[in-house]
Each structure stands twice: as structure tokens, then as C-alpha cells.
Amino acid sequence: MLEPRKFRVTENRKIAEGVFGLKLVPADGEPLFVYQAGQFIMLHLQNPDGTIWAKAAYSIAGAPSESRDSIDLAIRLRGDFTHRAEQLKVGDTVLVQGPYGRFTLNESAERHVMLAAGIGITPIYSMLREKLMTHPDSDLILLYSNRDVSSFSFLVELKALADEHPNFSCITTLTGETEEPWQGERGRIDEAVLRKHVPEPATAEYYLCGPTDFVTGLTEILEKCGVNVKIQAHKEIF
């Protein structure tokens, strides 16, 4: 089993409405562990006496080729754990265990389609950035859904990546109502929206991350589109 390691908080910032980002570096100054885009760590919060208070899993949002000495997390505020994590200050220490997980890129696939809902963008953002840093001409499509405009994490960064990389399309869809002007899609990602943005859907590799109903619903839609989901669809639920 991987031993928990002490990390220091070097940044705590707001990323979107109800989402904050932590940057963590190894407190001992030793090199960071080697990880793959899409993997997660266990974040342990401690009591003042150093005993473990609680732990939870968080995907690494940064790209391994980019951040070799720190990890970035994007955390949606929910219950006690996340509200306590949000209180972390620069200089505080936490314990980090990992990396874990097999929700990673299939490097042999030629076309990658990422389907993310809410904070499910986190491992997908890592995979997208890694792929575009190492293979800038990669054929990539992101369909990213949120209820509110203010809930989209990394929207500015994703749009900038799409501007820089002609083979990367970033399609956002809003499931709630808004008074603000909105140029993306509206409503849930259904078969029509998928087919509109993903030419020849049966030939792509898929990465799905979000709540259970999102991942289950989209898996059914992929099957209807002729995708062999057992082989071509990679899933993470949270």
C-alpha cells in the first residue's frame, strides 16, 4: 500500500461557483510521485494533534507533463469534508496518498471524446491538457455539461485550448435556465447532440465522468450509436 505523504498547500483559490482549487507540493522537498493524467489521490485531513480526521478521493486536475513538482485539485463544496478542506490556508499541511486509478488515456486510440458533467471535468481536464501538450494535433472532442453558467470550471482555459488547437472542439451544454446570453448547447446531452458533434461516433474512444445518472444515461446513448462500450468507454463516477 502507498504510504500517505505530507504535502504543503501553496494555493487555495476559487475556480467556479462552489468549486475551489488547491495546489499542493511535497513538504519534504523530495520529487513528486509519477502519475498519469486522469488518476486520483486520497487527501487526508488531520486533527490538530496530527491524527487523521478524514480522507476522500480527488482527481489530479493538472497535466503530468506540465506540473512536475505540484498537484492541482479542483473540489466541489458538498458536506463536512469539503467545507473543512476549503478552510486550508497557504502553508498548511495535509497528507496525500497515491496516485491511484485506471481512468487514463488509451494512447493507441486515434479519436478521443470526453463527456463530463459538473466537477467530473477534473480528470478529463487533466487528460485533455496532457494530450494537447504531448500531441498538439490530437483529434479531441469535449462535451461538458453543467446546470448553471457559473458552475463551469476551467471554461476560460478550455476555450483558449480550443482556439489554439484546431482539432480540439469544446462544446458546453447548460441544463438549467439562464437570463445571461449563452452560446453553447442547452439541455442534457442526448443522442441528437452527441451525433451532431461527434462524426462517426462508433469509431471513437470515450471517457465519461460525472454523477451516476449522467454516466449511465450516456453509456446507453453510446450503445445506441454503435459504440462497443465495454472496450471503447472508460468511466469514473463521482
Ligand SMILES: Cc1cc2nc3c(=O)[nH]c(=O)nc-3n(C[C@H](O)[C@H](O)[C@H](O)COP(=O)(O)OP(=O)(O)OC[C@H]3O[C@@H](n4cnc5c(N)ncnc54)[C@H](O)[C@@H]3O)c2cc1C
Ligand atoms: C475516484 C474519485 C475521484 C474524485 N474526484 C473528485 C474531484 O476531483 N473533485 C471533487 O469535488 N470530488 C471528487 N470526488 C468525490 C470526493 O471523493 C468526495 O466524495 C466528495 O468531495 C465528498 O465531499 P463531502 O464534503 O460531502 O464529504 P463528506 O461526506 O462530508 O466526507 C467525506 C469523508 O469524510 C468523513 N467525514 C465527514 N465528516 C466527518 C466528521 N465530522 N468526522 C469524521 N469523519 C468525517 C466521511 O466519513 C467520509 O469518509 C471523487 C471521488 C472519487 C471516487
